[in-house]
Amino acid sequence: MTQPLVKVEGLRKLYPLHKGVFRKPTEYIHAVDDVSFEIAPGESLGLVGESGCGKTTTGRMLVRLTGASDGQILLQDDGSMIDVAHVDRDGMKRFRRRVQMIFQDPYESMNPRRTIFDTISEPLQVQGIGTVAEREERVAELLEMVGLIPAPTFMFRFPHQLSGGQRQRVAIARALVIDPSFIVADEPTSMLDVGISISIMELMLNLAEEFDVSYLYITHDLAVARYMCDRIAVMYLGKIVEIGPTEELLANPRHPYTRALLSAVPVPDPSSVRPAVEIEGGIAKAVNPPPQCRFIGRCPWVQDICRRRGHPPLEDTGNDHLVSCYVAKESV
Amino acid sequence: MTDRLVDPDPSAAPNMADVVAEPLWQVRLRLFWQGLRSGWSSFAESRIGLVGLGVIVLFGIMAMIQPILIGTVWEPAIYDPVLGYDAVVVEKTIVPDNEVTDPATQIDLFSARLLDPLLQVGDTLVVTVQPAPPSRQHLLGTDPLGRDVLSQLMFSTRAAFMLGIVAALVTVFIATTVGAVSAFFGGAVDTLFMRLADLIILVPFLPILIVLSALIDFQLFHLALLIGVLGGFGGTAIILKSQALSVSVKPFIDAARIAGGGHLHVIFRHIIPNVLPLSFLYMMFSVTDAISAEATLSFLGLLNIDMSWGIMIHQAWDQGYLLDPNRWWLMVPAGMSVTLLAGSFFLVGRAMDEIINPRLRRR
Incomplete structure (x- = not known):
């Protein structure tokens, strides 16, 4: 097997809940709890889950906006692996050239007082790459690649002079300007109109091929994940409950949560009767969760083994398809 | 389906060669100029702002022509604001x-x-x-020591501007930096600066100045610095910090960090530029505060300065003419000047507030 581009092992993020000024916190929100996955070069992994399941926190840890409480993030750089959690200044510099992020909100992710040129060329500028003229050429080239044509008319506009879709194109250009190998895309299309979001997704797919980048694509929409990603990981309350190749996972969902998510996807057929959603209740709080399976409170299949034992490990059920469920594993 | 924006008139679009040929500073200058123009046009919509600006310009002219008049038509021995005398x-x-x-x-x-x-x-x-009523030689009469009131008034304008602007610049420089730094770093730095600000707000401003004036021989410039420092570490810092805080949680700050920007880059390129409009607003308000503080202190006779509007009123009070309607020219011009100049800076501030704070606009 080729070396993975990104390797995440036992990643954990705990947020303390302060109960008093001087007392040590005793309760923690387990935002991300023991998450492991790998992303191969050029591959896109979709991270799917409902609000509050820790998918954005995972993404932010991968770009080091948030420090991890525990676990390892390794990033491949010219054959060697950078340990993202323990990099020195020099390693940080290299890391910043390899990894970028695209944000959800195109209206808030750009400084309203800086021009498009300043926004896109910021990584070049702070990392001291190229001369001013070279940066201008590079920005113009990227603007054309993301479909903001003619580039010169866009370069010295301000973000408020562009539409949401255009801004997201600028955000993509900014992420690509230093030629990264890995981009975390945090629901980049969830705030756009449907038609525009499709054109943005198409653009991202084309550019991924052209620039040879991998995405960690965070979304709550399985349809978007199916369109964008080679593999999908489903998260629930800080844990990955199922991970596998997109088509395999969608065709044979094994975890009850994944099945519930799939049954919630609308079908474009007015006469189709939607199967009843099997699970009940809302998402639980991840404050000091009990050791059993995270899904135990909502699971329709719950059995003795689930109550007796800890959270089920991710186990391979064939075809690279991993699931974290005692019952589902047996039914294979 | 596409959201590409195709320019309606492609021939009007600059081509790439032109864009690269035009130096970046020139582009930035043009953009800055455009921003200034659009800012001015929304400022000009506000009548109170224009009135305030008009009054400020009027006082500016007064301040500028006094030395010219002294050099030409006014005999210094008679019209000098401090040493002149006319029987x-x-x-x-x-x-x-x-x-x-x-x-x-x-x-x-x-x-x-x-x-x-x-x-x-x-x-x-x-x-x-002495004091002589207004006449052709002395348009606003003379003071109890036989000095020309109009000349004093115009001479003091310069000092008032100097004081107000120095105090405001110091205030805003300190408050913006303190606000941005404590919003960005939070934690102990934040606590330190905010408790300091609380302390300054807690202790009343004027009594501090009165006590300090007993310890230090106050020149006007020292007073300006002191007002600036107290204002800068005081309430203005808290207001600007709250603005900086709302900027520093925006995703573009995260984007700048992912781009590789360090603390200084984020603070000075992203946070402060977004706080600056509010800083300018509070600059206007601190000019008002500084002018009133100076007038109060010199009225109380606590400043070691030759002439100012406050000194003029002090003079009138000292000689027992303060509320004498027959000697109105001793009190009214100076009092009106303090009120008008302080008020006009406030009006300009209000007008800027409406530009920065769209919620205040009546639309």
Whole structure:
């Protein structure tokens, strides 16, 4: 097997809940709890889950906006692996050239007082790459690649002079300007109109091929994940409950949560009767969760083994398809 | 389906070669100029802002022409605001005691005989008057020491501007930096600066200045610095910090960090530029505060300065003319100037507030 581009092992993020000024916190929100996955070069992994399941926190840890409480993030750089959690200044510099992020909100992710040129060329500028003229050429080239044509008319506009879709194109250009190998895309299309979001997704797919980048694509929409990603990981309350190749996972969902998510996807057929959603209740709080399976409170299949034992490990059920469920594993 | 924006008139679009050929500073200058123009056009919509600006310009002209007038038409020995002296002589008719109807031209017999015991009712007496009422030579009269009030007024304008602007610049420089730094770093730095600000707000401003003026020999410039420092570490810092805080949680700050920007880059390129409009607003308000503080302190006689609007009012009070309606020119011009200049900076601030704070616009 080729070396993975990104390797995440036992990643954990705990947020303390302060109960008093001087007392040590005793309760923690387990935002991300023991998450492991790998992303191969050029591959896109979709991270799917409902609000509050820790998918954005995972993404932010991968770009080091948030420090991890525990676990390892390794990033491949010219054959060697950078340990993202323990990099020195020099390693940080290299890391910043390899990894970028695209944000959800195109209206808030750009400084309203800086021009498009300043926004896109910021990584070049702070990392001291190229001369001013070279940066201008590079920005113009990227603007054309993301479909903001003619580039010169866009370069010295301000973000408020562009539409949401255009801004997201600028955000993509900014992420690509230093030629990264890995981009975390945090629901980049969830705030756009449907038609525009499709054109943005198409653009991202084309550019991924052209620039040879991998995405960690965070979304709550399985349809978007199916369109964008080679593999999908489903998260629930800080844990990955199922991970596998997109088509395999969608065709044979094994975890009850994944099945519930799939049954919630609308079908474009007015006469189709939607199967009843099997699970009940809302998402639980991840404050000091009990050791059993995270899904135990909502699971329709719950059995003795689930109550007796800890959270089920991710186990391979064939075809690279991993699931974290005692019952589902047996039914294979 | 596409959201590409195709320019309606492609021939009007600059081509790439032109864009790269035009140096970046030139582009930035043009954009800055455009921003200034659009800012001005929304400022000009506000009538109070224009009135305020007009008054400020008027005072600016006053401040500028005083030294020119001294050099040309005004004799320095007479019109110097501090050292000048003019004995204004007036002929007065002597009338019987208790029958004075017009004190400007008449004098009662008793008072006249204090000067010359041989005088009779109906004689005329040449007297020097101080303070002298407005006349052609002295458009706003003279003060109790025989100095020209108009010249004093114009001379003091310069000092008021200097004080107000220095104090405001110091305030805003400190408050913006403190606000941005404590919003960005949070934690102990934040606590330190915010508790300091609380302390400064807690202790009343004027009593501090009064106590300090007993310890330090206050020049006008020192006062400006002191007002600036107190204002900068005080309430303004808290307000600007809250603005900086709302900026520093925006995703573009995260984007800048992912781009590789360090603390200084994020603070000075992203947070401060987004706080600056509010800083300018508070600059206007601190000019108002500084001018009033100076007037109060010099009225109380606590500043070691030669002449200012506050000193002029102090002078009138000192000689017992403060609320004398017959000597209005001692009090009213200086008092009006303090009110007008402080008020006009406030009005400009209000107008800027409406630009920065779209919620205040009546649309």
